[in-house]
Amino acid sequence: MDILSHLEKLPKDVQAAVRNNGGGYYNHNLYFASLAAHPKKVPSGELLDKINATFGNVDALKVQLTNAATKQFGSGWAWLSKNKNGDLKVTSSPNQDNPLMETSGEWTPILGIDVWEHAYYLKHRNLRGDYIKDFFEVLDWQVVEDNYNK
């Protein structure tokens, strides 16, 4: 995490490789860890309170995440991130970038949606919207909560 938050401290000739490979590793770990066959379907506790205070309710958050994921042009990710105050925000990134890189570690992703075409093409072809709908069916909010409470 520290490395991804401060790529500028690495030698110039390895920055791109760490950004793409290190980012890809970190992002996919977060993504696959959040998927479950029998997921917790709704968030609770402090995270739920913060979602309600920030976005209105969970469905409104899902709309924002879906918009971020749908509008990300080409390959990339949509994120729900937190800062050290426990604030929440929704963003998107191109390629294997993530909020750690983009904010020097100020914002840490707690939920990521892979919208590279390889994430959904086999099952959904080019229908990114259908994939995002299905993603929420297998998203385990317990994992997102654990990430938030870390």
Ligand SMILES: [Fe+2]
């Ligand atoms: Fe991917």
